[in-house]
Amino acid sequence: MGRRRKFWGWGYEDEDLSREEKENLAALLAGRFGGAELTVTEPPALAEVRLRAPRVQPPASLRRLFTDDAYERAGHTYGKSYRDVVRAYRRDFSPAPDWVALPGTEEDVASVLAWAGEQEAVVIPYGGGSSVVGGIEAPPGEERPVVSLDLRQLNQVLEVDRTSRAARIQGGALGPDLEAQLKPHGLTLRHFPQSFELSTLGGWIATRSGGHFATLYTHIDDFVESLRVVTPAGVVETRRLPGDGSGPRADRLFLGSEGTLGVITEAWMRLQDRPIHRANLSAEFERLEDAVAACRAISQAGLYPSNCRLLDPNEALYNGAGDGTRTLLLVAFESADHALDAWIGRAAECCRDHGGAVPQEVGTRAGAEGAREGSAGAWRNAFIRMPYYRDAIAGMGVLNETFETACTWDRFEEFNSGVSAAVHSAMDTVGAGRGWLSLRFTHVYPDGPAPYYSVTGPATRGEEIEQWQVIKEAASNAILELGGTITHHHAVGRDHAPWYRREQAPLYLDSLRAMKKTLDPAGILNPGVLFS
Numbered sequence: 407m408g409r410r411r412k413f414w415g416w417g418y419e420d421e422d423l424s425r426e427e428k429e430n431l432a433a434l435l436a437g438r439f440g441g442a443e444l445t446v447t448e449p450p451a452l453a454e455v456r457l458r459a460p461r462v463q464p465p466a467s468l469r470r471l472f473t474d475d476a477y478e479r480a481g482h483t484y485g486k487s488y489r490d491v492v493r494a495y496r497r498d499f500s501p502a503p504d505w506v507a508l509p510g511t512e513e514d515v516a517s518v519l520a521w522a523g524e525q526e527a528v529v530i531p532y533g534g535g536s537s538v539v540g541g542i543e544a545p546p547g548e549e550r551p552v553v554s555l556d557l558r559q560l561n562q563v564l565e566v567d568r569t570s571r572a573a574r575i576q577g578g579a580l581g582p583d584l585e586a587q588l589k590p591h592g593l594t595l596r597h598f599p600q601s602f603e604l605s606t607l608g609g610w611i612a613t614r615s616g617g618h619f620a621t622l623y624t625h626i627d628d629f630v631e632s633l634r635v636v637t638p639a640g641v642v643e644t645r646r647l648p649g650d651g652s653g654p655r656a657d658r659l660f661l662g663s664e665g666t667l668g669v670i671t672e673a674w675m676r677l678q679d680r681p682i683h684r685a686n687l688s689a690e691f692e693r694l695e696d697a698v699a700a701c702r703a704i705s706q707a708g709l710y711p712s713n714c715r716l717l718d719p720n721e722a723l724y725n726g727a728g729d730g731t732r733t734l735l736l737v738a739f740e741s742a743d744h745a746l747d748a749w750i751g752r753a754a755e756c757c758r759d760h761g762g763a764v765p766q767e768v769g770t771r772a773g774a775e776g777a778r779e780g781s782a783g784a785w786r787n788a789f790i791r792m793p794y795y796r797d798a799i800a801g802m803g804v805l806n807e808t809f810e811t812a813c814t815w816d817r818f819e820e821f822n823s824g825v826s827a828a829v830h831s832a833m834d835t836v837g838a839g840r841g842w843l844s845l846r847f848t849h850v851y852p853d854g855p856a857p858y859y860s861v862t863g864p865a866t867r868g869e870e871i872e873q874w875q876v877i878k879e880a881a882s883n884a885i886l887e888l889g890g891t892i893t894h895h896h897a898v899g900r901d902h903a904p905w906y907r908r909e910q911a912p913l914y915l916d917s918l919r920a921m922k923k924t925l926d927p928a929g930i931l932n933p934g935v936l937f938s
């Protein structure tokens with residue numbers, strides 16, 4: 407039997423932090439919070455989870471596709487946000503789906519949707535379950551039976567077109583699965599969200615995920631050539647084209663549809679050759695505004711680095727990449743075709759022009775090592791381990807929230823100080839003022855950055871969710887008022903839906919609802935998410 411995933415949080419059962427590591431972490435954070443009391447809680451055991459009896463029975467003809475196994479139902483109850491993990495630590499699995507369906511073919515998907523339509527059962531498409539916005543959870547108080555439709559058996563690369571550099575891939579393929587199948591062809595999708603290991607192609611497309619590329623190919627959208635979607639009303643398949651001008655593009659309707667319009671079963675994806683040239687640098691700045699100016703200069707110079715990650719002093723400190731006194735800018739380039747000396751050299755000039763300290767010798771290397779040394783390497787390692795630490799701290803009375811957005815360069819300064827003031831004030835209100843807020847840029851565009859904020863502070867045990875809610879609302883209100891978007895790549899789900907609806911024109915939302923009525927007449931697909 408293979409490794410088993412945790413039913414209550416991120417990752418695999420064999421990869422949790424040890425009790426000793428958790429105790430050490432609690433002591434370290436308690437000190438940083440000025441003496442807060444942090445106690446380690448044991449994660450839930452399956453035997454402690456109470457699930458109600460399924461409210462409906464699948465028909466005999468489809469019974470083979472369904473399971474009501476407790477581990478599966480518990481594991482499909484929540485995504486992986488802070489709030490999800492806190493509820494799991496509380497042993498509260500009350501929104502668990504009645505059934506988990508595991509289709510093996512596209513016909514199975516259509517059969518489950520048809521049966522659910524007749525029964526008026528809710529269907530929640532499920533990829534890797536890594537949603538951090540309440541995207542795969544049954545709506546609160548939902549009285550209809552709920553089926554979590556897990557696509558993990560649809561995990562194959564079905565066809566590779568080496569000439570056009572594209573592949574037809576099933577929606578349930580996890581990141582490592584699809585990369586392993588592409589590797590023998592010398593090709594790669596190179597879409598690496600932080601959740602890469604445990605998220606799927608269908609989930610990425612449904613949420614318009616953001617990968618590791620800081621510029622140019624920031625979202626999965628850029629790699630989608632065509633899609634195949636099973637809706638309750640039938641199948642929609644779009645045409646493989648490198649580009650077109652034939653009216654509003656059908657792919658766009660399903661990109662970001664978050665399981666509300668149909669189930670993405672397959673997509674033709676644009677691929678790349680594996681990079682063999684790499685170059686990276688790490689620049690230090692005394693002042694945040696100088697690092698921001700350097701970042702903007704690089705993003706507007708037409709260099710298109712694969713990484714251009716600004717880390718403010720807190721972000722650098724808490725990820726082991728700096729001492730907390732300076733802002734860092736990590737820049738990297740990669741290419742399958744050409745050496746990158748000119749590109750990295752010009753990026754170094756942009757940093758120096760704005761007062762950045764850059765090592766005198768900045769050069770290119772073959773292979774992956776370049777990005778894995780020094781500050782960049784330290785930050786990268788912390789980044790990969792972060793979700794395990796996040797789950798551990800959620801269980802010891804530490805409040806944690808991450809929120810991300812995008813805004814134009816002209817308003818960034820005012821935006822950042824406004825968001826920061828609103829969040830600090832909310833942290834004070836809930837008694838988490840001894841914690842900290844940190845900032846990084848995950849992606850940068852010629853016209854603006856995508857800022858990503860992390861809040862960490864001491865929580866009051868038993869009140870974590872209420873405290874989280876106060877901070878979430880303060881941050882989200884400030885973001886909208888100051889001209890940002892409620893999400894750059896984490897998606898809308900249920901958590902962001904109120905702000906998404908404020909962000910969009912009412913007539914546009916009505917148009918989407920009309921479209922949903924056509925594709926999902928019984929309203930069974932992921933109610934409560936986005937506009938639905």
Ligand SMILES: Cc1cc2nc3c(=O)[nH]c(=O)nc-3n(C[C@H](O)[C@H](O)[C@H](O)COP(=O)(O)OP(=O)(O)OC[C@H]3O[C@@H](n4cnc5c(N)ncnc54)[C@H](O)[C@@H]3O)c2cc1C
Binds near residue numbers: 605
């Ligand atoms: C530790 C961590 C790090 C993360 N890092 C990133 C990051 O770097 N970039 C980023 O963009 N996001 C990130 N996320 C958020 C999350 O990983 C993304 O939203 C991801 O795209 C979700 O993919 P999934 O397969 O897990 O989808 P799920 O969580 O299973 O589902 C997400 C949504 O998509 C719908 N859905 C899933 N599959 C399908 C399908 N085949 N057809 C139709 N609808 C479907 C679901 O109904 C739900 O609404 C992170 C999350 C965690 C926990």
